[in-house]
Amino acid sequence: MISKVKDCFNASNEEFSDWNWQYRHRITTVEELEKLIPLSEPEKEDIRKALEVFPMAISPYYASLIDPEDPGCPIRMQAVPLLAELQKSSWELEDPLCEDSDSPSEESCITHRYPDRVLFLISNRCGMYCRHCTRKRRVGNREYDYSEKVIREGIEYVREHPEVRDVLLSGGDALLVSDERLDWLLRELFDIPHVEIVRIGTRAPVTLPQRITPELCEILGKYPSVWLNTHFNHPKEITPEAKKAMNMLSRAGIPLGNQSVLLRGVNDCPTIIKKLCHELLRIKTRPYYLYQCDLSFGLEHFRTSVARGIEIIEMLRGHTSGLAVPTFVVDAPGGGGKIPVGPNYLISNSDNGVTLRNYEGVICMYSEPAEYSAVCPQKCSICDKHPGLKSDTGLAKLYDEENDIISLEPEGLERKLRF
Template structure:
């Protein structure tokens, strides 16, 4: 790749390490070794000075939620307007993190409660989240797993990973494994290669995904050696985490190009963050630029209810407004799905603008992004799929076993039992029925 080490970068780098050259700067291990982990170093490297009272408060927050920023990512901060800079807000500790609302939780998504073995979350029927790394290149201030950052007790051992692999082997309904952490791509190449090889030795695994932020905060980690190892393990998907267009640089684009060139499908999961990207134009430009670099916008997450994140959260209304500004206004594949990851482990709930205005006996009334209202005539025939999978003649009967029906799907399938309602437990009306019986 084209390596540019101009005077600006050299001056910045030499505040961290004297006589640094181009090769050191582009060495991802040098970047990690020289990460900014304290406020004094941040002040010196960035060239700013906090008031002593503010600095003391910042240190209190850093004692609770540690600080770590790669020199590369720190170099993207606009020093002249750093307090409003989206890179600064995402990576540098804030006094607001000490504010914990009564509705905030250490584990808002109940990942630990849905963990049949340590380091593995099994929430959805056919897929699991596999926590294989504790390390992150940058400690994102909006992280939903802030409870684990800097916690040495949360480091998954090889023995723990082997237990997770055994769980996957013993549960044939699992077809999709998402490797997460921390950041899986901070593991040594050979160790990650071993994990991927073990997963592919399990007959019922069809897809492996990796969630990583290194193309954003440490793009030099995407080395030729790493890419050559990953391409042995297709079908492999990678989801990364760009939140702002400032994060798309020559270096990050080069990292994305390397991954895409070996046939790895790339997706992006952004988090909606107040003061960072809670603007329709910012999100639209970000997603357009991602698409131009062969990255499909996948999710736009509402900020989770993790401890100390109240200053980052926007209203759900703002998220719907942003999606409204994307649909029809840019390419369909540049529109992510806006979701709220339900507190308590309910999973991802899509929240989208409503384009169905009304529904009649034989037609649907719809509106488009411009406000045009139109009619779609429903077909008169009634031979759509009956949802009765027993003896299916459409070529799917022999594809696999039927799965247990839950939720709305249970009411839709004719092959389900006689259930006609989904009734929450503890309702007064039903309790009366039970008592009367």
């Protein structure tokens, strides 16, 4: 298929290996697409209708991975629009994760949800418009990098909030900005004393692996603690080109993680997920999260039951190494953040011990110590200097003896308003 794509674009090997060429020649129309894969007239009409709402952009490289004879090809399903994207359910939302609500302003590139970290959007561009994208409200209709003014305002927000130790650069795709812009931004962020790590969220190694260049790796490698999370969803995406990109990053000293989305018809199978996780480890990439598909508009046909995700984790835990088992999470609607869900291995507990089961169904008793009280070792001075570590957020309030709190209640609780 790769030869067919090169011939279709009349591209030399040098051009095909250039990420800027790949980006400029993304497939955006039905006419371009049908040169690569057979499309019936009804299929073409359905795609055109879908494109009226959600644009299409497929890098020539990623298009070369599509099996033209398989309508259910997992690569095709992630790249080619379907009429199903226009079927909106009542529970689907434009911004299901309430990222905009957790921003300082409508113009801000910052989302500050968790206590010690922020999401920092720096680009609205992508190497490919994934059909399952949770940010369709932002991505696709207009492509741009955030202006220097907006980026500087984001930097100042981080500077003014000393509790922020972790910054996640995302988009769009955080690696679609220029080397110069990324270098400048990383330098600015690491000049802030309380910023400990910067994470980069990107799908470039999957859809545009040519973007991973020696120059980019040199930039990322010179900063003290840059981490990179990418987004492989299926073993077919781990190609020689993708492997080369990930190996370049790992040789530059960049810790690598992967965040997959559970997608109906693409990877909702224990065997596929297991193979994917094994292939990821072979390229020194930790399977980090397996996401339940978000409640964004037009994604109902991609979503599975949460039970299916739990079942997949059950088929992984104990059947392969712990390194190959991602955390299955539901990113809670309304801005509740990532909630880990999985099989239950705790059967019961008592004063004497806990009853547990393992992946084989073996049940055992783990004895608790005869005498134990939860006292910080040596009356830890760290906790004294940083009380926020203990009691400032959520359930932690219940565990802090200095708080006279026995329960957490939502505002406007009906029974509290009866009398």
